Amino acid sequence: MVSGQGGAVVTAALPTHHHPRRAWRAGPQPGPARVAASHRLGAMDASGSARPRLSRGRPTPEETARLDRDVRESALLLFLEQGYEGTSMEAIARAAGTTKATLYVRFPSKELVFRHVFEWAMSQPDWPVAELAPPDPDDLEKALAAIADAALRRTLHPAMQAMQRIAIAQATRFPDLGRRARQVYWPRHEQVAVLLRRHAATGAIVADEPDVLAEHFLAMVAGAPTLFAMYGVSRDPVILEHRQKAAVQLFLRSLRP
16 A cells, blocks of 8 residues: 555455565565654665765765665655655665765756656566566467566556656646656567467468557456556455456457357
């Protein structure tokens, strides 16, 4: 459960066999107490040790990379928990273990920090959950079911829901974020299109427009559940899985010669 922009609570249900494994990357988001504690303790790294501050003078490439990482991870947690408006540059600097002055040198505005965080998150195949192993392309039905499962795991994860809700709320400030968000779906779209071309080449199915069909397939299996979750509507995992299987079967019937 994650509070999104505007205070609404996202409670996206996932099939019972989904078990996110990482902390802020792939599991329940840390509560405000943890963030507050990290502020009081001067920003801790994953091992619990204080993050080293940058040396005086011009930072080395290693220090710059470390600052980017620390800012990204700290800002991501804060944006997810407190929203865009509720997160300040001072809070980000404190959580990242640096000074506000140093933060402003690297990122002159909060808008740039959020853009950096959003673009990084959307481009990572393992955020907020790790991708499953590629499905066997020879079995069309199982491959489509696996792709649908992977799509739901990612789009219904509370962290992804919270990030997308923030992006929607800030759409006028960041009009290009919608195109960036497409990075989440484009690799999976290509995966479906390639799969359809493979089986159409054997004559097993008819898929004259694989790119269009791939878009429709992903809309069928993930569109409605994502929309419901964005409004805070939770669906029973058993029902969600049943509807997913029905969508795969319906799509397959449409491809029969």
